[in-house]
Amino acid sequence: DQQVKQNSPSLSVQEGRISILNCDYTNSMFDYFLWYKKYPAEGPTFLISISSIKDKNEDGRFTVFLNKSAKHLSLHIVPSQPGDSAVYFCAAKRSSASKIIFGSGTRLSIRP
Amino acid sequence: SQTIHQWPATLVQPVGSPLSLECTVEGTSNPNLYWYRQAAGRGLQLLFYSVGIGQISSEVPQNLSASRPQDRQFILSSKKLLLSDSGFYLCAWSPPGQFNSPLHFGNGTRLTVT
Numbered sequence: 001d002q003q004v005k006q007n008s009p010s011l012s013v014q015e016g017r018i019s020i021l022n023c024d025y026t027n028s029m030f031d032y033f034l035w036y037k038k039y040p041a042e043g044p045t046f047l048i049s050i051s052s053i054k055d056k057n058e059d060g061r062f063t064v065f066l067n068k069s070a071k072h073l074s075l076h077i078v079p080s081q082p083g084d085s086a087v088y089f090c091a092a093k094r095s096s097a098s099k100i101i102f103g104s105g106t107r108l109s110i111r112p
Numbered sequence: 113s114q115t116i117h118q119w120p121a122t123l124v125q126p127v128g129s130p131l132s133l134e135c136t137v138e139g140t141s142n143p144n145l146y147w148y149r150q151a152a153g154r155g156l157q158l159l160f161y162s163v164g165i166g167q168i169s170s171e172v173p174q175n176l177s178a179s180r181p182q183d184r185q186f187i188l189s190s191k192k193l194l195l196s197d198s199g200f201y202l203c204a205w206s207p208p209g210q211f212n213s214p215l216h217f218g219n220g221t222r223l224t225v226t
Contacts (some may be wrong), residue, residue: 006155032212043118043202043217044156051212089156095211098144098163099171104155 003027004092006103014111019077021106023090026071030092034100035064035075038087047088048075051095077108085110114139118203118218125225131176131190133221135203138184143205145186146215147178150200162186163208198225 005024013019021035031052036044050057050064050073057064063076077084090103118135125131137143147159158171160178168178175194179187186203200222204215 034214036214041200041220041222043204043219046214046216049212049214091156091215093211097211098161098206099158099169100146100206100215101158102148102156 002104003030004090004101004103006088006090006106008106009104010107010109012109012111013080015082016079019075019080019084019108019110021075021077021088021090021108023073023075023103024071025073025092027092027094027101028071029094030101031095032093033064033066033073034091034093035062036089036091036102037084038089038105044089080108080110082110082112084108114143114205114216116203116205116216116218118221120221121219122222123224125193125223127195127225128192131188131193131197131223133188133201133203133223135186135188135218136184137186137205140184140205140207142183142208144208145180146204146206147186147188148202148204148217150202150220152199156202160188193225195225198223 034049035047038044048059048062066073087105087107089105093100115138146161148156162180202220204217207213
């Protein structure tokens with residue numbers, strides 16, 4: 001049972017435009033959400049997070065939006081840059097728990 | 113500052129051989145520790161996590177096991193590897209008691225079972 005789903009395995013965006021990566025979750029007990037970026041043969045690196053008490057969190061070019069009623073979150077990257085090409089993982093957890101569940105990832109390719 | 117070390121970086125093992133992957137964290141005490149696996153074309157699957165010495169939570173039934181013999185050491189083992197054990201294994205840590213804190217990952221071990 002996949003509790004965190006990223007239904008788009010890949011996404012191609014032109015440099016300078018907005019990249020939007022989507023994530024859905026099924027467990028209504030999740031109240032903390034994270035996005036990670038991963039390059040090949042490296043460990044994922046933390047990008048940005050959001051608590052369920054918020055619906056938006058912004059950090060530079062990265063913004064995460066949370067829609068609790070739809071159990072959906074998205075990561076916006078604007079403007080997209082070549083170095084953004086990587087696999088992006090969405091993750092979710094309950095604040096009271098240690099376990100973090102990851103989605104299957106979306107491979108983002110930024111084309112010139 | 114905290115650092116996480118994971119080794120080896122790559123490993124090729126025959127089917128039926130044993131496995132031992134080691135992960136250590138420096139610069140923090142009593143971290144939460146995690147083992148994840150990324151199989152080819154798939155996401156990050158949580159295998160084990162630990163909130164203290166000797167405490168292991170297993171998420172997936174398999175022929176792998178984990179141990180935490182010291183506060184900042186986390187070991188992933190198998191007595192007999194299967195072909196399906198091939199993948200990219202990642203160790204991660206998070207601060208103790210800070211539940212809304214991100215995981216920090218090591219650089220991973222690429223395991224190929226032949």
